[in-house]
Amino acid sequence: MFLAAILLVPTLSVHATERDGMTEEKAVEIADNMFENIDASQKILKTSDGGYLIGKATVTSVDDYDEIITTYDSAMDPNSMSVEEAKQDVVNSLVHPEDSLIQPRLASPPTQRWVLALGAEYKSSAFSGSGWRFSGYMFAPEPSSGYYLLWTSYGDDGRVGSLDQAYATLNGSLQGDIIYNGSPTYINKGTLSHVYYTFNPVNGSYYYVQNI
Numbered sequence: 001m002f003l004a005a006i007l008l009v010p011t012l013s014v015h016a017t018e019r020d021g022m023t024e025e026k027a028v029e030i031a032d033n034m035f036e037n038i039d040a041s042q043k044i045l046k047t048s049d050g051g052y053l054i055g056k057a058t059v060t061s062v063d064d065y066d067e068i069i070t071t072y073d074s075a076m077d078p079n080s081m082s083v084e085e086a087k088q089d090v091v092n093s094l095v096h097p098e099d100s101l102i103q104p105r106l107a108s109p110p111t112q113r114w115v116l117a118l119g120a121e122y123k124s125s126a127f128s129g130s131g132w133r134f135s136g137y138m139f140a141p142e143p144s145s146g147y148y149l150l151w152t153s154y155g156d157d158g159r160v161g162s163l164d165q166a167y168a169t170l171n172g173s174l175q176g177d178i179i180y181n182g183s184p185t186y187i188n189k190g191t192l193s194h195v196y197y198t199f200n201p202v203n204g205s206y207y208y209v210q211n212i
Contacts, residue, residue: 022094022203030204031090034123035083043080045072049136052086055120062113094126094204109166112137113193116211118145123208127201132170138163138193141211147188150212153179155205158198160187166195
């Protein structure tokens with residue numbers, strides 16, 4: 001199950017079609033809301049799934065949590081950007097999705113596990129599409145910080161579950177904790193990783209996960 005193939009949205013032309021009707025004004029509003037809690041002095045690292053990391057994260061094997069694949073630190077990474085640059089990047093990806101090579105929306109649960117250090121946070125890129133859509137990564141708090149992660153869904157409701165719950169939901173058995181639009185919710189999955197998912201997402205909606 002952990003090695004299940006990732007099914008990406010098939011083409012960039014579909015991606016562009018899903019974003020029809022996204023105005024620059026709306027995109028600017030989404031970008032401003034996404035980073036409103038981030039100090040202007042902080043650095044933001046864009047991730048391979050199109051999301052944004054603030055702080056430190058460790059990527060581990062899904063089969064052996066002690067096997068570290070790589071680590072990230074947005075404060076030190078040479079590829080990190082300023083808050084204003086991140087906002088503009090969000091606007092560009094929403095208004096001109098055809099220029100982006102990143103397809104962040106997964107049609108099946110993710111296979112990468114990210115461990116967020118205490119104080120770290122991750123903001124997804126904007127969702128669109130139909131059917132179930134899943135986060136690009138599964139998340140876990142660093143062990144020394146406890147089992148809770150703070151989740152917020154913006155623009156739409158969503159769910160957070162373990163990987164097994166995400167697969168069960170995809171296969172027709174609705175599982176996981178509901179995250180209501182704009183309502184930060186602490187979720188405890190014990191030693192299991194967290195997966196965000198939403199059905200028929202509102203165009204431009206996104207999620208936000210923090211280890212605080």
